[in-house]
Amino acid sequence: MPNLPDAVLWSVPAFVLLTVIEIVSYRLRPDEDAAGYETKDAATSITMGLGSLGFDLLWKIPIVAIYTALYELTPLRVPVLWWTIPLMLLAQDFFYYWSHRGHHVIRILWACHVVHHSSRKFNLSTALRQPWTTLTVWPFYLPLIACGVHPAALAFCSSVNLVYQFWIHTERIDKLPRPVEFVLNTPSHHRVHHASQGGYLDRNFGGILILWDRLFGSFVPETAPPVFGLTKNITTYNPLRVATHEYAAIAKDVRGAASWGERAGRVFRGPGWRPEPRETATGAATAVTEGTA
Template sequence: MNLFGADPIPLHTIQDVEQSIPNIILWAAPAMFLFVLIEYLIAYSQSRKYYEKKETIGSILVGLGNVTIGVLIKTLLLYVFIVIYNLIPWRMEFYWWTFVPCYIIFDFCSYWAHNVSHRLRFFWATHVAHHSGEHYNLTVSFRLSWVQYIKMIFFLPVAFIGFHPIIIFITNQIAVLFQFWVHTEYIRKMPRFIEYIFATPSNHRVHHGCQEKYINKNYGATFIIWDRIFKTYQPEEEQAVYGITHNIDHKHDPVHINFHEYADMIRDVRTATSLREKLFFIFGNPSSIARFKAERNAVHAKGAKKRKAREDSLRSPSS
C-alpha cells in the first residue's frame, strides 16, 4: 500500500468530488436542534437564565447565515485545495485512516488561527461574533462569523502536507461538530485525563469568560493540550462572566452581530492622526487598542473640562 504519489484530481471533476463529500453537519443538524430544545426546557424548568430570547434568535440567524455562505463558497474552497493537492508531488491517497493525523494537524492549525484571532484586531473582527453572547448555551456554537472563511489561510499547511481534499473537508466538519457540545453550563467537570487532553465545557467556559485571568486562554478546539504546551491554559476556578468588553445592543440582529466590530474599526481609522495609528487600529491587539482609546478619551475629557472652566471664568463678571 503506497501512501504518497496519488494521481492529481482533474479540475473538471470538481463537481463529482464535491458531491462525494458527506454533509455531516446537515445530517447532525436535527440532533443539534433537539439538544438545544432539551437544554432550553431543562433551564426553563429550573428557572436558570441560560437563554435570552433576542440573543438566541441572533445566534440561530448567525448560524443559518454562516451555513448558507459555506454552501455558496464550498466549490471555491474545494477548488483551492484541489489546486494545492495537484501542485505537490507527495499527494496522499484517499485512505480513511489518514483522517487521524489530518485531524490532529488541523486542530493544531486551529489553535493558532484562534490564538491570532484574539491578538490581532483584523482577525478578531472575524471572531467577535462568537464571543458577543452574554449567555452560555448550545446555541453559542452557532455564532460563527460570516467572514470567518478568510482564516482559511491558517489551514493551508494541512493541504500542503498532502492530505486528500475530501479528508480535509470531512475533518473540518467533525471539528465544527465537536465544538457544539462544549458550549453548555450543564456539563461541569469531566474525568481528569479528559480535562487534561481535550477541550471540555469547563475549559471552554474559561475561554468565553471576560474576567482578566480568563482572557486569551484555552484556545484549543478539540485538544486543550496545545494550550498546556504554549502556556495559554487556565483551569476553571470561578464562574465565568460572558460577553465582550463593550456588549452589543442589537442582540437579535445577525448583521450587527457580524459587522459591528468592522464599523468600530472604520470609525477608529477615521479618527487616527497618522498612518501608524491607522494600522494600529486595524492590526493592533484588541486589548491594547481598548486601553489606547480609553486613555485618549480621558485626555480629551480632561482637556474639555479645562476649556469649559476657562470659558466659564471668562464669562464670569470681574470683581
C-alpha cells in the first residue's frame, strides 16, 4: 500500500504558529468574555501533548500487533486509492464519534479522556492537552480493520481527524455560515462540548462531522456562554496528576464500595454515577444502583 504520512507530525509547525498567533491576538485585542490564556495552564497542556506522543508510541506496539493479526485473518481488502481515502475518513469519523461518546459515558474510559477536559481555559493550547492512556481507544476501530482497512490507513485517517480538531479549540472564531455549522464540527459546536454546565454536558461528540450528533440525538447548539472545565475541577498543574487523577478517584471509590455491584458501577457506569440510598421495609438503608448522565 502507499506510504501514508503522519498528519500530526507534519502539522506540528502549524500548531505552534497558530498558537503563537492566538496568544498575540489576546495581547493586542483582549476579550473580557473569553477564557484566554494562563501561563501555567498552557504549559501543562503543552506538556501533556508532548507526553502523549511518547506514550502513544508505547501503546502502539500491542495495538498494531492486534490490528495486524486481525487484518491478516480477514479476507477483505480496501485498496488505498484517491476515491477510497475519503470513504475511509468518513468511516473513521463515524467510529470516532462512538469512541468519543463511549469515553464520556463509561467511567473507566472517561478516566482517559477527562485529561482533555481538565482545563478551565479554551484555546489552541487546550487542543494539545491529550491523555497518556489511550490504550482504551483501539477496540472501537476493530470493525474497520475487519472490513479490510489496512492499519496504516486507519492511522492516517486518525491523524487527519486529530489535526482537523486542532483549530476548533478557540474562542476567537464565532459561528460560521449556517451550511458549515450544519455539516462540520466548528469552534462553536466544540465550545459546547467542553462546557461544564448541565445542558451542555455530554454533547457534540463529532470529530470532523457534526452530522453524527444530529443523527444520533447528541447535538446541542451554542446559546449561553460556555463555562469550561469539569463539573468538579482539579486544582493541579502537575502533569502526572492531571493524567491519573480520575484513575485514583476510581480506585478510592472501589475501595470504599459496599458491594461488588457498587464496585462494578464505580468502574463501568457513568462518571457521575452514585449508589442511591433506599429505605427498606424495616427502615434500614440499602443501596440501589441508578445511573446519572
